[in-house]
């Protein structure tokens with residue numbers, strides 16, 4: 497691809513101290529039109545006179561959005577360079593790839609479980625559900641260390657108004673004396689937004705999930721996934737029927 501033909505970054509938006517969304521679009525958008533929510537793509541960004549190495553990220557926008565969006569947490573050198581990127585910067589993007597959440601639109605009862613930035617495929621699905629007027633019952637568990645680590649919380653609150661969505665925030669590093677104070681984004685509507693403290697566990701699932709027969713989707717780092725699958729198993733869900741995505745390169749040398 498010639499540099500002139502590349503997609504361009506049109507907006508860079510800070511989500512919180514560690515996480516930034518980039519939006520991009522251009523003439524090369526046709527092949528993303530029929531993508532599924534929850535899929536990912538691989539990008540290279542033109543920085544300091546050269547193309548970066550390719551890196552995979554979930555497309556966090558809804559498939560119907562006019563621009564593509566990725567929501568990127570600082571991890572190594574490349575991801576730490578994202579907040580300083582300027583609109584107009586050329587970007588190459590291959591994809592879409594992946595099967596995660598492939599059949600989620602057909603599930604009547606959905607349980608989404610995210611760890612940290614593992615929320616991105618679910619943001620894409622929920623944005624798509626809003627666009628398409630989905631009426632399935634959705635429970636979203638989102639595990640973060642602190643309320644400051646959670647982003648897009650206002651949008652999630654708004655989504656609880658247009659979808660049958662219950663969001664359960666689970667914070668693992670909030671001191672007991674601070675737990676009584678509701679996080680700033682609590683809108684005081686019980687049943688729509690809940691707060692739990694500690695790592696996700698069977699008791700939390702018992703409190704918030706109507707049935708172990710729901711369809712389960714899990715995205716987060718491998719150690720978190722393993723712990724959650726053990727808790728789900730003791731709750732009565734066969735880990736084999738949980739649709740899983742880990743943000744891990746299957747072959748880092750080729751990435």
Ligand SMILES: Cc1cc2nc3c(=O)[nH]c(=O)nc-3n(C[C@H](O)[C@H](O)[C@H](O)COP(=O)(O)OP(=O)(O)OC[C@H]3O[C@@H](n4cnc5c(N)ncnc54)[C@H](O)[C@@H]3O)c2cc1C
Nearest residue numbers: 551552553554568569571572573574575616743744745748
């Ligand atoms: C399918 C998929 C979807 C993803 N979606 C998102 C998303 O929506 N948001 C987000 O913030 N991140 C996502 N990631 C993770 C993201 O790709 C990495 O965090 C990013 O590429 C790391 O770049 P870096 O800044 O560490 O770059 P570098 O500094 O170039 O990375 C340093 C080295 O660490 C190794 N490395 C980096 N990341 C990984 C990894 N994930 N697994 C194994 N080795 C690694 C590589 O070998 C690399 O050479 C996704 C990953 C995958 C596979």
